[in-house]
Structures are given as structure tokens and as C-alpha cells.
Amino acid sequence: MRKKLEKIRVHIADDHQILIDGIIAVLSAEENIEVVGFSNNGEDVLKWFTANRADVLLLDINMPKVDGIAVLQNLNELNFQPKVIVLSSYDDTKLIKEVLKIGAVGFLAKKCAGEHIVEAINKVNNGEQYFEKSIQQKLLSTFTNQSQSNDFISQDGPFFSSLTPRELEVLQLIARQYNSREISDELHISVNTVETHRKNLIAKLNVKNVVGLAIYALKNDLV
Amino acid sequence: MRKKLEKIRVHIADDHQILIDGIIAVLSAEENIEVVGFSNNGEDVLKWFTANRADVLLLDINMPKVDGIAVLQNLNELNFQPKVIVLSSYDDTKLIKEVLKIGAVGFLAKKCAGEHIVEAINKVNNGEQYFEKSIQQKLLSTFTNQSQSNDFISQDGPFFSSLTPRELEVLQLIARQYNSREISDELHISVNTVETHRKNLIAKLNVKNVVGLAIYALKNDLV
DNA sequence: TTACTTCTAACGGTTTTCAGTGATAAAAAA
């Protein structure tokens, strides 16, 4: 095991510098891990990775300018792709599935303890996936529900389908306090169409009303 | 200066354990600071302080069960009161004024660097206040605006009046997707009353509709 | 005492949302 000499290169991306400093402090105790860079927004992450490389990227979803989702999508075009562990304030199963689809290999809720970061970094660097036990259970339970209720709309939304581009547009405008008529003006479509999109959004995201939509938009940085 | 022997006792309250671990790691480098406890929700903070004491409390606003605001209000009843530095995701001037009114003596946005924590802890322990420069400027500018526009309703809301406890309650329930009838059930008041509160909220916060209210609630960690 | 704030409640009317249903056409995927 003379691999000990090669440290795992880690980049941290989060808009809360205080959290980055904290993680750096936690990781500094690890001999085989080295923090080689950090960014406070998605744009800087992408810039950094054009000129540098890291083995593992700790990526916050909720970031200004370019959000974590967009970062993940853009990272796919790199030659040397880092293993991405997503950091999130919310252990939302939809979000987890979303980021897994687009290349993340680990997921850490910010409410977890610092020691898990070390474990996560080591695991993903070894080619494994990393999830906390609580998240594992959540994922398993939803998968179970899904297979149980295979031919009707599950509680978690219709087959976890993601939003269409148009739905996203409508959602963003809703979160900007536009009402249906204003959205129809903005997008040059009928009010009826807007209301259809709105209804589909409420169903897909499994929320109760506009408030739920707004909160979803905000939590997912769509505003 | 033989006071060096007495370390500043710090308690950290945040629902993100990962952040707590980080701050602990940062503070562990300081000889005159000792982290003597932490909590992941407001209830635990209050429990801890009934049996223990600390010089400084780093308090997150956005916490489950009992939020930071409520913690601040309850801390006033303690015999030995800690100096409270509020941690927040957003450097919202309204929120800052709110927490200053109810006893906080420092304010740290989570996007700030870890080194500021040390500075903040030392300052408030010395009886001073602590704000970042960016926040200082923000506060100054709003105070300036306030004096300039003294006798009419400013863009920032009517005289920056803060929300009443009841309005806060209603707002929180709105942000949880409750409709007026459900809120009236929950609070045991008439639907009309709820709607009055709702109208006053929309006017006070200068938003357009429920969506605006929900977003305000989320941005100010009221959810 | 007066004035102010907060909480409560109500009325009348307009606008918007929401649920359900159905339908068409183009594009994309199988």
C-alpha cells in the first residue's frame, strides 16, 4: 500500500464559505486527503475544472449563478471527471435520484456529522457509491413503493418524471409571483395552457398549491 | 493578562451537524476558545442552557422544532445569558434588525469566511457587537433610506415595521401550504381573521401574493 | 386619559386557483 503517498485531491463548492472552512478543517486531520480548491458558486467550479483537476468534488446544490445541477451536467464534458458527492440541506429523494441520474456518486445531507465526509470521500474515490443510512432507507422505501404501485400514480408523483422545459419556465414565473394571466402574456400562450402546466406541476411535484410550487422552486434554485 | 487561562465557552446551534463539526474544527485551533456544547434544534439549545452555561452562543435561525428567534426570546429568561451571534444563510436586513431587537449582539452570514467566527466570538465576549463590513454597509444604507423617506411608505415596506407574533404564526403556516381555513382550524380563530392577517402580511412585506409570502418565509428561515 | 398596537371579526365583491375532463398536433422515442 504505497498508494498512501498519493493524496485524494478534493475540491469543495458551496456558497457558504464558513462551511467550506469547516470542512477543510475537518479534512486537514486526514493524511490521505488534500483540499486542492474551493468555489463559492457554480460558475467558479466550472472555471476551476477547466484548468485544474480533482479526484472528488463536494458539490452543493444550492449555489448562486450556476447551480449544482447545472455544474453536474457540464462536468460530463470534461476529460478528467471527478467523483461528485452532492451536499444538500434537504435529503429530498427526488433530488437524490435526479443527481444520481446526471452523474453524482454520493450524497451527503448537511445535517450529517463531519466524520461521514471522510468516509464518503474515501468510498467514492474507490469507485463505490456513498449514501447515509437514513438516505439509503428513504431510497429503498420509495423504490419499494414504486414497485408496489406500478400501474397507478404513486404518492411521490407520477413515476418520478422530471419537469419539461416549458413546465420549468412556468414554474420559475410562478415563483416570481406571476399569476396565470401574466405568465400567459409573458410566454405568449393561452391562460388555459398555463393553468394546465400549473396543474401538471402540482401533480408532478406532489405539492398542495402555488406555495408548494414556490418553495420547490426556491429550494431547487429555480428562482 | 492572566485571563488567558479562562477560555471563552462557546455553544453552537445549527441543524447542519456538518457545519457544527466544521466550526469546531476551525475553533480548535484557537487557544482561548472552547466549544462546550452543540445542538441541532432550538429545543435542545434551551434544554442545554437550563443545565449548563456558555459565554457565547452561535445560533442558527433556521432550525427545526423551535427556531432561532424563539430561542433568543426564551434565553432572556435565563439568569446567565450568553452573548448570541446569529448565523444565517441570508444577510437580510429585516432579519438582522429583528434579532438585534431581541438580544443578539452579532450576526454572521454563512457565506463569510471561517476566520470571522473567531473575531466575532472574541468581540462579543468583550461586550462589543460584531457585524461584517458588508452587513454594516447594508444596515447603514437602510437607516439612511429610512431617515430620507420618513413620512411615506418606502419601497422596503411600511416603515420597516416588523411582524407581530400572530402574523409570524400565520406566515409560517402559509409557507407550509396551509390555506386560510386550515390555518383558522390550527389557530382556533375565524377564517376572516386569518385573511386579515394574510392581507396585512402582503402589505407589510410588500409582496404580491401568497407566493411572495412563502418566498419571504423561506428566505428568512421561518419555515 | 389618550393614543397606539395587536388580535379579533365581518361584509361584499372580484379575481385567481384548482380539479376534472377532454382534445389536437407536433416532436421524440421505442
Add this chain to the structure above:
DNA sequence: TTTTTTATCACTGAAAACCGTTAGAAGTAA
């Protein structure tokens, strides 16, 4: 090519939100 997805539009009726205004009771502060 057939099927599915996406985007579009329409109608209805019920529920909810929104607007403006008024007003009493209770508590607090000047």
C-alpha cells in the same frame, strides 16, 4: 411505424385568494 411525450387549448364549477373597509376588545405606552 407505432407509441409516448410535450405543448397546446377549452369548459365547468367549486374553492380559495384578494381587495377595501370597518370595527370592537384588550393591552401597552405616552
